[in-house]
Amino acid sequence: MIPLLSIKQFWNDLRRQKMRTAMTVFGIFWGTCSIVLLLGVGRGITEAQLKSTRGMGENIAIVWGGITAKEFKGLPKGRRIRMTEADVSLIKAKTQYLERLSPEYVRWNISLRYDKQNTLRDVNGVWPEYGTMRNVIPREGSRFINERDMLERRRVIFIGNLLADDLFGDDDPVGKEILVDGMPFTVIGVMKEKRQDSSYSGRDSRKGFIPSTTFQTMHTHRYINQMIVQCKSNSPMMLGRQEIYEILGAKYRFDPADREALSIWDTTTGFAFLKTFFAAFQAFLVGIGIATLITGGIGVTNIMNVVLEERTKEIGIKMALGARKSFVLWQFVFETFLITGVGGTLGFLFSWGLISLFPSFGLEDYVGVPSIDIWGAVVVVVVLGLVGLCAGIFPARRAANLQPVQALKLF
Numbered sequence: 148m149i150p151l152l153s154i155k156q157f158w159n160d161l162r163r164q165k166m167r168t169a170m171t172v173f174g175i176f177w178g179t180c181s182i183v184l185l186l187g188v189g190r191g192i193t194e195a196q197l198k199s200t201r202g203m204g205e206n207i208a209i210v211w212g213g214i215t216a217k218e219f220k221g222l223p224k225g226r227r228i229r230m231t232e233a234d235v236s237l238i239k240a241k242t243q244y245l246e247r248l249s250p251e252y253v254r255w256n257i258s259l260r261y262d263k264q265n266t267l268r269d270v271n272g273v274w275p276e277y278g279t280m281r282n283v284i285p286r287e288g289s290r291f292i293n294e295r296d297m298l299e300r301r302r303v304i305f306i307g308n309l310l311a312d313d314l315f316g317d318d319d320p321v322g323k324e325i326l327v328d329g330m331p332f333t334v335i336g337v338m339k340e341k342r343q344d345s346s347y348s349g350r351d352s353r354k355g356f357i358p359s360t361t362f363q364t365m366h367t368h369r370y371i372n373q374m375i376v377q378c379k380s381n382s383p384m385m386l387g388r389q390e391i392y393e394i395l396g397a398k399y400r401f402d403p404a405d406r407e408a409l410s411i412w413d414t415t416t417g418f419a420f421l422k423t424f425f426a427a428f429q430a431f432l433v434g435i436g437i438a439t440l441i442t443g444g445i446g447v448t449n450i451m452n453v454v455l456e457e458r459t460k461e462i463g464i465k466m467a468l469g470a471r472k473s474f475v476l477w478q479f480v481f482e483t484f485l486i487t488g489v490g491g492t493l494g495f496l497f498s499w500g501l502i503s504l505f506p507s508f509g510l511e512d513y514v515g516v517p518s519i520d521i522w523g524a525v526v527v528v529v530v531l532g533l534v535g536l537c538a539g540i541f542p543a544r545r546a547a548n549l550q551p552v553q554a555l556k557l558f
Contacts, residue, residue, distance in 0.1 A: 175490025178440030183498035185432035187517035193425040195515025202343030210374040216407035229370040244382040249274035250371040260326040261314040270355040272362025289336030304332040307352040384415045
């Protein structure tokens, strides 16, 4: 009975005070829009930035040789540590915490030529694990370097998507031959386009990758430029880093506690910071939306107090005829929930429609793709419920505590 009476009373108030009721509903509408849109946009930005960070690889570290800063077992400090491919094999054989490893040789500004197209690009010599670690994913119909390429020292090359565009345009590069520093190589794959904000030697989209064994045959480099390692999913990179210091420290006779002997860029620490930062960023955005919604709730409280003043005589008559305090109390609370619910529903639908249309604006490269998840909807429902309860309970208690005689005497 109470819901039917409250709905009827709501429409009567709407007809009598169109502007007042509409502005109250708009306050809740706007607060709901703020929460939903800020949550959705915040999530889109977060996912876009984390995806760009993963473009260089996930759970990886890049290791360079350094210069010892401590004396060790009679050896002076200031010794240069330079890694070889044999060091990578040694660590791979002894490691407990690292899942994948690859050396990386780099040759800068090598001439790459196909037909009449010629360009200067970096070419890297790597192991097959490199592609998985660095998220260098082949397009459909192509592949990355494999073990057979390594064993047979094949002249095969995997190229970045922008390098493929520069050399081949709209043609399919797979299976075609290009000249790498004057020597013929077969293109075995093209990298699938990816977002990459971080790098240590340039973007992968403009590079070429060949087997490390083939690279050694061509250029006879003794030392690698860097080593890429990836920790196991259940192992922290901190243990993997310590393992590298201990294994190479034993081989090259430097103190494993000497952090200058090797330079290690642990990308997992930066990724963890980004996740924490964006979690705080989203919490801040939600706080702004909740504050806006609370402001709308204050407006609902004010409108219900005005309604109470207008309906004091009605309340007195109801109570004189035997209506209980709980009846009056819950009638006002339900009317408040009704106003809040109408504004919240309209705000949620409007926000959902706007987020659904967002991809058509072409702004994904800047703020990602906003989306509404189940937790965002739960937050909106809970906040709306609390705002509706707090906005309605005080006017409702005032109405329920009115004495029938006093209420009738006011008119």
